Amino acid sequence: MKASGAASLAAAWPRGLVASPAIRRVRPSDPGWPSKAAWKRLNDAVDGNLIPVEFPINACLSGTQSADCNALFANVKNPYYIGDNPGITQTLGWVDAWETKPSVYAVAARNADDIAAAVDFARENNLRLVVKGGGHSYQGTSNAPDSLLIWTRHMHDVAIQNDFVARGCKSAPQRAVTVGSGTIWLQAYDAVTTKAGAYVQGGGCTTVGVAGLIQSGGFGSFSKHYGMAAAGLLEAEVVTADGKVRIANACTNPDLFWALKGGGGGTFGVVSKLTLRVRDLPELAGGADFTIKASSDDAYRRLIRQFVGFYRDALFNDRWGEQAHFSPDNKLQISMVHLGLETEQSRKVWQPFLNWLAQSSTAYTIEGEPGIGSMPFRHWWDPDWSKEHHRDAFKADSRSNASPMNVWWNGDAGQVGWVIWGFESLWMPASLLQDDSQEKLANALFAASRFSAVELHFNKGLAGAPSEAIESAKDTAMNPAVCGAFALAIVADGQGPAYPGIPNHEPDAAMGRAAADAVHRCMNELRAVASSGGAYVSESNFFESDFEHSYWGANYVRLAEIKKKYDPDGLFFVHNGVGSKHWTLDGFTKL
Numbered sequence: 001m002k003a004s005g006a007a008s009l010a011a012a013w014p015r016g017l018v019a020s021p022a023i024r025r026v027r028p029s030d031p032g033w034p035s036k037a038a039w040k041r042l043n044d045a046v047d048g049n050l051i052p053v054e055f056p057i058n059a060c061l062s063g064t065q066s067a068d069c070n071a072l073f074a075n076v077k078n079p080y081y082i083g084d085n086p087g088i089t090q091t092l093g094w095v096d097a098w099e100t101k102p103s104v105y106a107v108a109a110r111n112a113d114d115i116a117a118a119v120d121f122a123r124e125n126n127l128r129l130v131v132k133g134g135g136h137s138y139q140g141t142s143n144a145p146d147s148l149l150i151w152t153r154h155m156h157d158v159a160i161q162n163d164f165v166a167r168g169c170k171s172a173p174q175r176a177v178t179v180g181s182g183t184i185w186l187q188a189y190d191a192v193t194t195k196a197g198a199y200v201q202g203g204g205c206t207t208v209g210v211a212g213l214i215q216s217g218g219f220g221s222f223s224k225h226y227g228m229a230a231a232g233l234l235e236a237e238v239v240t241a242d243g244k245v246r247i248a249n250a251c252t253n254p255d256l257f258w259a260l261k262g263g264g265g266g267t268f269g270v271v272s273k274l275t276l277r278v279r280d281l282p283e284l285a286g287g288a289d290f291t292i293k294a295s296s297d298d299a300y301r302r303l304i305r306q307f308v309g310f311y312r313d314a315l316f317n318d319r320w321g322e323q324a325h326f327s328p329d330n331k332l333q334i335s336m337v338h339l340g341l342e343t344e345q346s347r348k349v350w351q352p353f354l355n356w357l358a359q360s361s362t363a364y365t366i367e368g369e370p371g372i373g374s375m376p377f378r379h380w381w382d383p384d385w386s387k388e389h390h391r392d393a394f395k396a397d398s399r400s401n402a403s404p405m406n407v408w409w410n411g412d413a414g415q416v417g418w419v420i421w422g423f424e425s426l427w428m429p430a431s432l433l434q435d436d437s438q439e440k441l442a443n444a445l446f447a448a449s450r451f452s453a454v455e456l457h458f459n460k461g462l463a464g465a466p467s468e469a470i471e472s473a474k475d476t477a478m479n480p481a482v483c484g485a486f487a488l489a490i491v492a493d494g495q496g497p498a499y500p501g502i503p504n505h506e507p508d509a510a511m512g513r514a515a516a517d518a519v520h521r522c523m524n525e526l527r528a529v530a531s532s533g534g535a536y537v538s539e540s541n542f543f544e545s546d547f548e549h550s551y552w553g554a555n556y557v558r559l560a561e562i563k564k565k566y567d568p569d570g571l572f573f574v575h576n577g578v579g580s581k582h583w584t585l586d587g588f589t590k591l
């Protein structure tokens, strides 16, 4: 009687109040954790490539002055050491948000079949599953304690194809490159640009993973000309939550294909291979690097105002990308790149700005000689050429057995093994560059720079790009705001390698909180003039409010439907990913 009474009452409840069948992923301490025999079966299925995950930070358990601990804190400044260790991530943590912790086991996958075996095992045993490629997620989305990790590091075959046609499509054959999903961008650039003299649109940082970057949209130094990296995806091989290996392209599973182009990594399946468009390489590329110090706040205001106008008139086009930084110490740092200009041509572009500075030499000091010039594009990512020409662009992996190809930009070194204090981004609409808005933009940049350093990444906003780049971006899942933005503003702060509970290496939580507050206030000054901007999913706040709208705008609704279709039970979970609101923050319990 009681049971039937309860049942009839339940039928009268509004649907949302009836508890859905609880899903709680199991941890090693739970009785439902797979037996040793079950793990052995998985190990057999992946040919012995199931590995217990070690936690490198344990080197400090025996004492923080030990040689092992010192070696560890030196090694975590090397992205290749980090990448070779399934137990840690490029970012070691984020104050009050997350810290890197190892999975229990990892499948060191070699192909789609290994991935499918791991996906099936996780689904059948109700495990928390996590995927790691390059390990560069700022938000810790490739990190989950008590989980099974699919680790793609060893899947880095790169093959150029001259006549690629996506499966099921009737399009004309085109030049493309197919990469394993553990490939990092330097490996792709080495094959496509250094060796084959061609171009593939990827990311700026050499050690970021191809699969992670493509799935978050992805921008490289030259995206102002070539567009988003995701827009160059022609086909992906992907293992979905049901364990099936699928092809996704414009003709086969086009909905999944679209979601993979910017809908966020670790959400719709595990990508095992990607095929990307390859294009002709211009002969030259180059840059402009210099820092100007203003002598007073007033002089700095004028400098920013002048730069905004100069940017709009001379640099707001598809030749110029990368960054300008506006800092509290009244410095303007220019770190920009160009495409296709001779050294003399690139200097000529900057001459009016340099002339203006020279006219007020008491107010402005250029630190060192402005470095403006060009080089053969083919050698942009070539460590040998860089060494020979004393370009001093890269840091190198100093481990004794390291490949000479293990290099990363000096400019990215501060983010290796770092702990984040605060990180926010905002797309800046191109309307702010109009004559009657430039003053407003300059004032906002000055006001923001009183709190923290503002970086404008011009290559991460597509206004000014060729229409083809903009149209192809519209056919991705990214927030359409990217198409009307002249730049992505990024404000971030953090500290070098640190880990909670390791004496003398603890993150500075008090300083971190103060910095996060400054980052937020700084960004609010920009939000005041760019309220509808939106943020870039991969480079944004862990605590992003209304993240669905911020990251994907109107595209979120379609992404949520695709998520339901391919992963109805939420096997794939990442923090602030599509569908993540149905889960607790750790991704273990369905709400």
Ligand SMILES: Cc1cc2nc3c(=O)[nH]c(=O)nc-3n(C[C@H](O)[C@H](O)[C@H](O)COP(=O)(O)OP(=O)(O)OC[C@H]3O[C@@H](n4cnc5c(N)ncnc54)[C@H](O)[C@@H]3O)c2cc1C
Residues within 6 Å of the ligand: 090, 130, 131, 132, 133, 134, 135, 136, 137, 138, 141, 142, 152, 181, 182, 203, 204, 205, 207, 208, 209, 210, 211, 212, 213, 215, 216, 217, 218, 219, 220, 264, 265, 266, 267, 269, 270, 271, 272, 412, 415, 416, 538, 539, 574
């Ligand atoms: C120093 C640094 C510089 C950066 N520079 C740029 C830049 O120039 N341009 C830019 O656009 N972004 C940049 N980023 C952001 C970067 O593109 C993203 O963080 C990207 O998602 C990292 O990919 P990953 O494979 O290295 O990282 P991971 O942490 O391994 O992966 C990121 C996400 O993708 C998922 N994922 C990884 N592999 C797969 C797979 N095979 N299948 C399914 N899901 C997968 C993971 O689960 C995770 O959720 C930078 C980040 C850092 C730390």
